[in-house]
Amino acid sequence: MAALTITNLRKSFGTFEALKDISIAVEDGEFICLLGGSGCGKTTLLRLIAGLEIHDEGDIRLGGKDLTQVPCHKRNIGMVFQSLALFPHLNVGANVAYGMRLRGTSADAAATEVDRLLDMVGLAGLADRAITALSGGQRQRVAIARALALKPAVFLMDEPFSALDAGLRDQMQKEVKSIQREFGVTTVFVTHDQREAMALADRIVVMNGGKIEQAASPEDLYSRPATRFVAEFIGINNIIARDGQPPIAVRPEAISLAATGTGPQGQIIRQRRLGALLEREIRIGDQTLHQSEIAGSGGSFDDGARVTLSWDTAKAWALPA
């Protein structure tokens, strides 16, 4: 286990700059999510860390050691990608033991370690099972156990759960998080799903166009997005333009409605109740804002009603113009 430090990293493919001056310091044992839309450079950054691709400028250090000249197989990095590349002709135990055996671990010692790892990932007793006789989620766990078997200094995961259905994905997220805590392994996890990032990360690195927009804890990202891109990406779609002032972003739950009063006027165009929560869409000029409150905690309004908006200034913040 070790800290991973990335400094002023650049990578181009021909004339296309895929990564522009990326710097991140990942602490020992920290769980980082790289979050961003398609093509923002998440996978490229992961491939550079793994040594599957070599950067043009900057450096990548693991535990203080520069990795530039270290080939992929000597970087001591565990990887789980969406396409797992398990060996279908080997059983579960042999898949997990594969790397240990290559490194010269005895068959007995490897078997003991395989049992321990399978137990940890919730597959106790399945060492003799054929890979082809496992579900998608079970195969993911085999891939995780196989990567952890080599006691990696850093664990890299690229959208590992995107092929799983929603229920299984939730369960795998919980498991990966608890396995990561138990092993204390420094982890970099790529996702385009902000909910997945919020559920897993100690810190989220939001990327856009080959650059970092913001690196912050899930709480800070949600309560203080640094840019309009971050605010919109994490689902805060209330960005209110103001004359002569920077735009302001307001969380849906920070907005209150009143029948009268001074302040921006709008019209309720839709409201629906989701369990205990009441959600409304309110039109102001050519903009639609989202408002939410615990049902019954505010006034009740008919569809189409004209309302006055106010918001909790502690939950609103100005964005760079």
Ligand SMILES: Nc1ncnc2c1ncn2[C@@H]1O[C@H](COP(=O)(O)OP(=O)(O)OP(=O)(O)O)[C@@H](O)[C@H]1O
């Ligand atoms: N080997 C390559 N040659 C040329 N261009 C590449 C290569 N690898 C990546 N790119 C380009 O670099 C950009 C970043 O790609 P990358 O795979 O890192 O994106 P991503 O954020 O992981 O996106 P996605 O979520 O779609 O996988 C894309 O525009 C991609 O087309």
